Amino acid sequence: MAEKFFFLMFAVVAVGSALAVISLKNPVHSALSLIACLLQVAAIFVLLRSPFLAVVQVFIYVGAVMVLFLFVVLVLNIKKAQLETFPKGRRWFAYAIVPVVGIEFLAVIFGKSFTATGYEAAVEEVKVATLGRALFTEYLFPFEVVSILLLAAMVGAIIMAKKRWD
Amino acid sequence: MIFTIKDLLSIIPELIIAGSACVLLLVDLLISKERKACMAVLSILSVIAAGVASYWLLGADFMGAKSFAGMFELDGFSTFFKFVFYTATVLSILLSFHYVKEEDINLGEYYVLMLFSLSGMMVLASGADLLSIYVGLELMSLPIYVLAGFLQNDVRSNEGAMKYVILGAFSSGILLYGISMVYGLTGTTELSGVAAALSDSSVHVPALSIAIVMMVAGFAFKVAGVPFHMWAPDAYEGAPTPITGFMSAGPKAAAFAVMLRVFMEGLQPAYEQWMVMVGVVAVASMAYGNFVAISQKNIKRMLAYSSIGHAGYALLGVMAGTEEGIASVMFYMAVYVFMNLGAFGIIIMMRKGGQRGELIEEYTGLARSHRGVALLMLIFLFSLAGIPPTAGFMGKFYIFMALIHRGMVGLAIFAVLMSAVAAYFYIRIVMLMYMREPAGEFEFARSKGIYYALFITTVGTVLLGICPGYLVKLAEMASVIM
Amino acid sequence: MVPLTWFLALGLILFMIGAVGVLIRKNIIIMLMSVELMLNSVNINLVAFSHFLDNVRGQIFAVFTITVAAAEVAVALGILIALVRNRGVFSTDEIDTLKG
Numbered sequence: 001m002a003e004k005f006f007f008l009m010f011a012v013v014a015v016g017s018a019l020a021v022i023s024l025k026n027p028v029h030s031a032l033s034l035i036a037c038l039l040q041v042a043a044i045f046v047l048l049r050s051p052f053l054a055v056v057q058v059f060i061y062v063g064a065v066m067v068l069f070l071f072v073v074l075v076l077n078i079k080k081a082q083l084e085t086f087p088k089g090r091r092w093f094a095y096a097i098v099p100v101v102g103i104e105f106l107a108v109i110f111g112k113s114f115t116a117t118g119y120e121a122a123v124e125e126v127k128v129a130t131l132g133r134a135l136f137t138e139y140l141f142p143f144e145v146v147s148i149l150l151l152a153a154m155v156g157a158i159i160m161a162k163k164r165w166d
Numbered sequence: 167m168i169f170t171i172k173d174l175l176s177i178i179p180e181l182i183i184a185g186s187a188c189v190l191l192l193v194d195l196l197i198s199k200e201r202k203a204c205m206a207v208l209s210i211l212s213v214i215a216a217g218v219a220s221y222w223l224l225g226a227d228f229m230g231a232k233s234f235a236g237m238f239e240l241d242g243f244s245t246f247f248k249f250v251f252y253t254a255t256v257l258s259i260l261l262s263f264h265y266v267k268e269e270d271i272n273l274g275e276y277y278v279l280m281l282f283s284l285s286g287m288m289v290l291a292s293g294a295d296l297l298s299i300y301v302g303l304e305l306m307s308l309p310i311y312v313l314a315g316f317l318q319n320d321v322r323s324n325e326g327a328m329k330y331v332i333l334g335a336f337s338s339g340i341l342l343y344g345i346s347m348v349y350g351l352t353g354t355t356e357l358s359g360v361a362a363a364l365s366d367s368s369v370h371v372p373a374l375s376i377a378i379v380m381m382v383a384g385f386a387f388k389v390a391g392v393p394f395h396m397w398a399p400d401a402y403e404g405a406p407t408p409i410t411g412f413m414s415a416g417p418k419a420a421a422f423a424v425m426l427r428v429f430m431e432g433l434q435p436a437y438e439q440w441m442v443m444v445g446v447v448a449v450a451s452m453a454y455g456n457f458v459a460i461s462q463k464n465i466k467r468m469l470a471y472s473s474i475g476h477a478g479y480a481l482l483g484v485m486a487g488t489e490e491g492i493a494s495v496m497f498y499m500a501v502y503v504f505m506n507l508g509a510f511g512i513i514i515m516m517r518k519g520g521q522r523g524e525l526i527e528e529y530t531g532l533a534r535s536h537r538g539v540a541l542l543m544l545i546f547l548f549s550l551a552g553i554p555p556t557a558g559f560m561g562k563f564y565i566f567m568a569l570i571h572r573g574m575v576g577l578a579i580f581a582v583l584m585s586a587v588a589a590y591f592y593i594r595i596v597m598l599m600y601m602r603e604p605a606g607e608f609e610f611a612r613s614k615g616i617y618y619a620l621f622i623t624t625v626g627t628v629l630l631g632i633c634p635g636y637l638v639k640l641a642e643m644a645s646v647i648m
Numbered sequence: 649m650v651p652l653t654w655f656l657a658l659g660l661i662l663f664m665i666g667a668v669g670v671l672i673r674k675n676i677i678i679m680l681m682s683v684e685l686m687l688n689s690v691n692i693n694l695v696a697f698s699h700f701l702d703n704v705r706g707q708i709f710a711v712f713t714i715t716v717a718a719a720e721v722a723v724a725l726g727i728l729i730a731l732v733r734n735r736g737v738f739s740t741d742e743i744d745t746l747k748g
Contacts, residue, residue, distance in 0.1 A: 011658045018661075098668050148282065304716045312727070
């Protein structure tokens with residue numbers, strides 16, 4: 001019972017801040033709303049008995065990615081963005097198709113698909129040791145590929161952002 | 167048991183490419199600006215080394231097995247595609263030698279990023295689990311985003327790369343949503359496990375449809391199929407031309423490899439569902455791509471729309487859902503690498519007044535003064551249009567055969583009609599070259615690299631058109647993946 | 649106990665909001681943030697399934713998704729910096745050198 005209350009609280013704040021992200025004019029305000037949303041998602045991870053993932057979410061998503069976003073937003077010119085008006089044109093497409101598709105999918109989700117047996121909740125929380133062991137044995141290959149990916153992304157980002165090299 | 171020697175041996179080609187990319191990153195520091203061409207030579211050597219390793223692995227007795235706890239699959243299918251990727255990479259590097267000097271983007275990191283992207287493609291082709299597929303997909307794409315924007319001083323390049331990144335990330339998100347749904351419905355992300363769970367038929371159909379729609383949408387973006395093609399014309403036009411060639415050949419072939427594997431191996435039990443969606447994207451791509459290409463004035467943009475059309479033909483091969491269909495798509499991708507990179511090689515050669523020669527009207531009257539170049543361009547354009555006896559015709563022929571044997575004759579006829587429409591804008595360039603008088607002097611960018619590349623692509627295009635049998639047989643042998 | 653469908657519904661709603669955000673807004677930074685919303689919704693899905701299937705795979709996948717998303721953001725922002733430095737522009741409305 002208490003869990004449902006907490007879940008609803010986090011969900012409402014998450015959806016609210018997500019709506020704020022896509023509708024606020026100032027990118028800094030949007031970034032702060034996104035931070036709020038990401039924190040709600042981390043809380044939901046805790047509800048799902050994955051505290052490690054919640055901490056990872058806060059450290060990496062909020063602590064690194066959003067800080068990077070804010071840094072770039074603040075370094076680049078803000079005034080122009082504040083003057084940006086809400087654009088016309090593509091709005092009707094997004095407003096028409098996406099909610100229809102969304103409601104359709106919601107109907108499927110709340111239908112019979114996911115209430116059958118086989119979806120019983122795990123009782124204990126996932127230990128870090130379990131995750132770590134899996135990451136280094138079963139999932140070793142994607143782990144190594146991701147490390148190469150991080151190197152490639154680093155090289156690429158630096159090349160792009162560096163000043164002209166003459 | 168973390169991993170065995172067998173596991174390590176099966177990823178030797180990937181290790182070679184990724185390892186040499188890292189080594190080259192350091193070697194780049196020791197090479198002076200004037201001699202950066204050795205970076206290109208070294209990267210070609212490493213690709214050749216990986217090719218030798220792949221060939222050697224063909225004879226290994228663990229061929230066809232999965233390694234690394236089911237994440238990586240070494241079989242004929244992935245090896246075939248890896249050779250396609252090697253060819254695309256080597257050709258693109260050959261075409262880059264002169265171009266990077268002219269456009270002042272002569273950085274060692276250019277080649278390093280290409281190698282990283284190649285390693286991503288290889289991981290993608292061998293991915294037997296949705297996790298390695300996703301990771302390989304991103305490893306392939308991130309360097310390409312950067313390479314597309316490599317011409318830092320050109321706004322078109324920046325804009326093209328920006329559109330590519332945003333739409334790429336968007337489609338990754340959609341694909342991931344589909345993957346998460348598949349995981350939720352089947353309890354695993356391993357492709358063979360997914361197939362087993364789905365054929366159990368206890369999976370509720372509507373939720374599976376959501377998953378399939380999302381995955382088709384995500385993959386359709388990567389191959390630039392309509393209606394997820396919006397990034398292609400801008401990214402193709404803005405990117406450095408050798409990179410446009412690379413983008414149109416390598417990642418596209420990799421995306422088809424992964425589409426074939428996921429849809430034929432993993433989602434095979436759900437054939438009726440994804441067949442329709444893939445078909446819709448295929449038809450829309452052929453129609454839209456070929457019609458819009460007619461009105462283009464920039465040749466790179468025109469080739470972008472033409473590659474949207476070609477993606478449509480290949481998607482028909484995927485839709486056929488038989489081993490013959492798989493083999494025909496594999497053959498088509500090999501053919502596509504040769505003819506597309508050949509056309510881009512000619513485009514790179516054309517420079518006008520120190521600028522990149524990219525407008526179609528600049529090819530007017532080429533045949534009067536330079537017969538050889540015009541003849542090569544004619545071969546490539548005919549191949550793209552699908553006119554015998556070029557490789558392009560053979561590629562389309564096998565796809566249509568696969569469709570007809572499956573009973574989808576209507577689609578095959580539609581594809582032939584679209585080919586006819588496409589032939590219009592290819593032939594139009596040929597007419598421009600041969601029937602008109604030249605407007606001015608032609609200046610060419612001449613370099614050994616371009617000559618080698620043109621030689622290889624011409625031989626490939628003509629040879630595969632006249633006697634495609636060997637490669638088709640290879641593809642058929644390799645297509646038995648289930 | 650919170651039922652699985654609630655988590656999935658939240659994931660779907662966040663996904664749709666993110667998708668709408670990418671399609672509507674022309675400010676590149678906000679488009680990128682909307683993509684991050686989408687990726688987070690996928691993470692919610694993955695971890696929820698992992699919990700209800702008693703399978704660690706979903707959480708591992710979520711870890712990888714977070715990592716790849718971070719790398720993607722770095723590259724995207726790098727390209728944005730190159731674009732702004734060249735053009736001094738910030739919204740896709742003004743990016744029209746390439747037609748269509």
